[in-house]
Amino acid sequence: MAVAEPPGVQVTTTLDDPTAPVIHLAGELDLASVESVKEGIARHLAGAPVRITFDLEKLTFMDSSGIALLVQVSNDVGQVSLINVSPIVHRVLEATGLLEHFGLAP
Amino acid sequence: MIVRRSFEPSEVSVGAARRFVAGTITDVAVGVAESVSVMVSELSTNALIHAVGGFEVIVDRSDHHVLVSVHDQGDGTPELQSPDASEPHGRGLRIVDALSDQWGISSTADAGKSVWFRLALDSPGTGAPTDGTTRVSAGRTSVGTGPGQARPATSPGAPGSAASGTPASRHRPARPRRVHPSTSVAPLVASVP
Numbered sequence: 001m002a003v004a005e006p007p008g009v010q011v012t013t014t015l016d017d018p019t020a021p022v023i024h025l026a027g028e029l030d031l032a033s034v035e036s037v038k039e040g041i042a043r044h045l046a047g048a049p050v051r052i053t054f055d056l057e058k059l060t061f062m063d064s065s066g067i068a069l070l071v072q073v074s075n076d077v078g079q080v081s082l083i084n085v086s087p088i089v090h091r092v093l094e095a096t097g098l099l100e101h102f103g104l105a106p
Numbered sequence: 107m108i109v110r111r112s113f114e115p116s117e118v119s120v121g122a123a124r125r126f127v128a129g130t131i132t133d134v135a136v137g138v139a140e141s142v143s144v145m146v147s148e149l150s151t152n153a154l155i156h157a158v159g160g161f162e163v164i165v166d167r168s169d170h171h172v173l174v175s176v177h178d179q180g181d182g183t184p185e186l187q188s189p190d191a192s193e194p195h196g197r198g199l200r201i202v203d204a205l206s207d208q209w210g211i212s213s214t215a216d217a218g219k220s221v222w223f224r225l226a227l228d229s230p231g232t233g234a235p236t237d238g239t240t241r242v243s244a245g246r247t248s249v250g251t252g253p254g255q256a257r258p259a260t261s262p263g264a265p266g267s268a269a270s271g272t273p274a275s276r277h278r279p280a281r282p283r284r285v286h287p288s289t290s291v292a293p294l295v296a297s298v299p
Binding site: 028030031032061063064065067068069071072074075087088091092094095096097098101 | 137195
């Protein structure tokens with residue numbers, strides 16, 4: 001179910017469990033698209049989830065603007081996990097010391 | 107090969123800058139190209155957020171390296187930060203520091219600044235070894251802007267020599283290369299704290 005299709009990033013969700021949604025990001029997440037993504041995931045934050053999983057399989061690019069968004073969500077929700085992380089995103093998260101924060105192995 | 111392009115002060119310029127630089131290194135290893143794209147994105151984003159107006163991207167591409175400089179008119183000085191896990195912002199230069207072989211900040215003659223990075227193309231996946239050697243010893247990166255703090259670059263245009271010995275530049279590996287003088291990525295002066 002597409003909830004937002006800004007240029008660059010699509011946000012879809014798997015709502016098996018409203019308290020722990022899986023949000024799929026696709027496209028390029030940077031300064032130009034981060035606000036649209038924020039809007040796209042806002043309603044899931046409104047449901048007071050205890051955990052959010054971001055599936056990054058189809059995310060072709062992410063920089064620190066995207067990391068900032070993930071950290072903000074993490075601050076709001078408490079637990080954010082990332083799955084299907086590409087090698088470059090893994091390296092960037094490693095460089096910024098956030099691997100464990102997002103449930104990733106070093 | 108040296109190419110340059112100016113970008114509008116718009117958020118979409120970040121992606122445009124990435125694609126511009128990517129177009130100059132289409133033949134390199136995927137890992138290198140991805141690292142360059144992330145770093146271009148970080149420097150372009152910084153230029154848009156902290157500076158006034160648009161920015162210019164200069165790419166110096168040889169068989170052995172790519173050197174990218176992002177030039178803006180902002181008077182702020184980017185600093186290498188170490189935000190904790192709950193702080194959303196402040197990771198841009200940290201990422202550039204980790205993914206590049208060398209980077210630095212240079213004052214420019216037009217009162218703006220250039221933030222640049224260099225990445226060797228010799229070996230795939232270069233630039234970010236995962237053994238911890240990418241850590242920075244300097245706690246912060248800054249350049250002085252006072253008149254007494256600037257000194258002429260010993261070799262204008264070569265960022266390695268221009269910023270040599272200053273915290274604004276990191277060297278990894280210490281492998282000096284001759285850079286074409288017209289690169290102008292470290293124009294005229296290199297500031298020291």
